[in-house]
Amino acid sequence: MGSRGRFGAVNIGGTIYVMGGLIPPTGCGRADTQAYDPATDTWVSRANMKVARAAPAAAVAGGKIYVVGGYDFPNTYKSAETYDPATDTWVRVADMSTPRGYPVAAAVDGKIYAIGGATDVFGGGGAVTTVEMYDPATNTWTPRAGTHGFHEGSGAAVVEGIIYVVGGWSSTTMEAYDPATDTWEIKAEIPTPRWEMGVATVNCLVYAMGGSTFFLTDTVEAYDPATDTWSAKAGLPSRRVDLAAAAIGCTIYALGGQTTGASGYVGANAAGAVESVNCACLPPPPPPPPYSGPLRVFPNPFRRGTAVRGTVKFEGVKPGAGVRIYQPGGLKVWEAVAAGVLVEWNGRNEAGKPVAPGVYLWVTEDGSGKRQGKLVVE
Amino acid sequence: MTRAIGAGVLTVVCLGWADGGFGADVGRGFGSEFSVLATARQAGTGGLALEDPWRQGNFVEATSVVLSSGVRWLEFGAQGGAGAGLRIGADGFAFTPTGIAGTSENADGTYAGETGDVKASSWGAHLVGQWTVADGGVWRAAVVGRATGVVQQLSVAQSVGVGADAGVQAQRATGKGEAMTFWCLAGPLGWGADRLFAASVTAGAGWMSRFTGGLFCASEGCALGAEGELLSDKLVHGGAGAVYWFGAPSAAGCTLSLRAGVREASGSAQVTQPRAGIGMLWRSPRGWGLQFDYAIVPLGELGYLHYATLAVRIAPPVEE
Numbered sequence: 001m002g003s004r005g006r007f008g009a010v011n012i013g014g015t016i017y018v019m020g021g022l023i024p025p026t027g028c029g030r031a032d033t034q035a036y037d038p039a040t041d042t043w044v045s046r047a048n049m050k051v052a053r054a055a056p057a058a059a060v061a062g063g064k065i066y067v068v069g070g071y072d073f074p075n076t077y078k079s080a081e082t083y084d085p086a087t088d089t090w091v092r093v094a095d096m097s098t099p100r101g102y103p104v105a106a107a108v109d110g111k112i113y114a115i116g117g118a119t120d121v122f123g124g125g126g127a128v129t130t131v132e133m134y135d136p137a138t139n140t141w142t143p144r145a146g147t148h149g150f151h152e153g154s155g156a157a158v159v160e161g162i163i164y165v166v167g168g169w170s171s172t173t174m175e176a177y178d179p180a181t182d183t184w185e186i187k188a189e190i191p192t193p194r195w196e197m198g199v200a201t202v203n204c205l206v207y208a209m210g211g212s213t214f215f216l217t218d219t220v221e222a223y224d225p226a227t228d229t230w231s232a233k234a235g236l237p238s239r240r241v242d243l244a245a246a247a248i249g250c251t252i253y254a255l256g257g258q259t260t261g262a263s264g265y266v267g268a269n270a271a272g273a274v275e276s277v278n279c280a281c282l283p284p285p286p287p288p289p290p291y292s293g294p295l296r297v298f299p300n301p302f303r304r305g306t307a308v309r310g311t312v313k314f315e316g317v318k319p320g321a322g323v324r325i326y327q328p329g330g331l332k333v334w335e336a337v338a339a340g341v342l343v344e345w346n347g348r349n350e351a352g353k354p355v356a357p358g359v360y361l362w363v364t365e366d367g368s369g370k371r372q373g374k375l376v377v378e
Numbered sequence: 379m380t381r382a383i384g385a386g387v388l389t390v391v392c393l394g395w396a397d398g399g400f401g402a403d404v405g406r407g408f409g410s411e412f413s414v415l416a417t418a419r420q421a422g423t424g425g426l427a428l429e430d431p432w433r434q435g436n437f438v439e440a441t442s443v444v445l446s447s448g449v450r451w452l453e454f455g456a457q458g459g460a461g462a463g464l465r466i467g468a469d470g471f472a473f474t475p476t477g478i479a480g481t482s483e484n485a486d487g488t489y490a491g492e493t494g495d496v497k498a499s500s501w502g503a504h505l506v507g508q509w510t511v512a513d514g515g516v517w518r519a520a521v522v523g524r525a526t527g528v529v530q531q532l533s534v535a536q537s538v539g540v541g542a543d544a545g546v547q548a549q550r551a552t553g554k555g556e557a558m559t560f561w562c563l564a565g566p567l568g569w570g571a572d573r574l575f576a577a578s579v580t581a582g583a584g585w586m587s588r589f590t591g592g593l594f595c596a597s598e599g600c601a602l603g604a605e606g607e608l609l610s611d612k613l614v615h616g617g618a619g620a621v622y623w624f625g626a627p628s629a630a631g632c633t634l635s636l637r638a639g640v641r642e643a644s645g646s647a648q649v650t651q652p653r654a655g656i657g658m659l660w661r662s663p664r665g666w667g668l669q670f671d672y673a674i675v676p677l678g679e680l681g682y683l684h685y686a687t688l689a690v691r692i693a694p695p696v697e698e
Binding site for chain 1: 477480484530675680
């Protein structure tokens, strides 16, 4: 793709789009757009943005790319525009209420969220905690709850409808935003504070890679929202800052960025597979197939207070067969008909009273025929 | 019912304790497996001691072995009695099931594997006393008391039970038959030794069990009987049976007998158990003797329950 840094990058349908960026050593932005096809490993030029932007933020909603903010000396933008891959056209949309340089953006349920950034990159305007939500249906921006900390040069990703914003200049803060409740929650700090990093999501994990920790870094750390923990992952092939990242399948692509001071930006460099599974949030594992082996009765002895679910399990029962519990003298204590291969007895008789401690007899059927045995109730 | 006056008290109370469900419903420390503590003579007639050729005089009787072919377990018991107006008796039992496959589970409730055989056993004893407070020949009345101790040594926990019951018995006996009613106020206690002093002691005082039955003696060698039992939890147990002796059981010599009966239990433990038995009695003119009895009780899908009793009589000479 050629050299590019401080740009936006997104994935639409397996194609990576990069747009904007900084023209070093000036403070000027760029408007060009490129598209990368991993299948052919080729880049093609696409239509330029309406506004040249360095350090914008990009997100995808409704099959379109939305780019917000950024700067182009001496301006810091509150403008936004959208790109339709089908028509290869950019269109301006309503401006945000606040100029944002180095913001982050994310999309949830068709809405675009512009988060943080600096109001005046060249004039010393500080970072903001404000958040705005864009609704493509109404072409309007709406203020939303602000972040707890300042996020400028941060990274953002979405996992299961929650927006995660990580790091930023001099920030270790990790925050999670729930659009449904319009609330932000502080999460575990990233072990290696960084800014102007690449962020992508694979398999419900948020990967933060590269960036600057006052020094360029090639480290990669992954955040697991399920456990609110970070873990170290395989590092990038090279140290870089001002990069962007996008994930396709199980591969995260670390794109561009600056590797050696301010002299220039490198091209795209695939970071390679950091996970061997599909990047989509994995569905729950399928239930194990019904047990089909010989009958198993457990636990034996049975202690009502410690047994899981307070029951004795008869696993491997022939569906439709009865499970009967007897006193040793032949009096029936309990009976049930197996709806599946698992029947559980709670240690009570049919009147609902706990049976006395002692030895009981059980009878049932499994695939090989009638089975019976003894069970100790303590 | 109905060993009437004498050693029958042992049987009546024993059945009351066992089948009455006190163990299962009240005394959490009690098991009910010693419900099978009965002689083969009783077992063969549906639990009824329709005949007791040794009912007169003192005696000692041992050993009862119970074996189920379906699940294989053994039980031993002994009982004895002495006295006339005041009679006391005792019996004991040991219950040692084998072949209990131990298993465990994982924290998620899935099967974890086998853990080897589980060891469990029960033993205990009953002490019974009966005092005949009124004896009008045909009518008799007695008060009955009983103390029970049971220990169940399970694989981990140990359950201990003690009980004290009291009852009254009224009986009318003629040459052709008997009728009896027995009311028992049971008060068992039990606790698990592993939870000792942990508020798990249970008490069942106030539980009432009632036995009422009748016995018709068609001849010295033939008797028919039936009884009903109202349990504290509204369950009803009943039994009916008959015995036929090929000879006079009260005479010296060897006599064979055939027995048949049925036991019925209502409620959730509903079961009908027919049973049959044979017996051989040899009585010495000097008063002592031997009796061997065998009974078989089909337990449906559980297999068969086999009773075998060898009784030894040590008693005064038979009255000719």
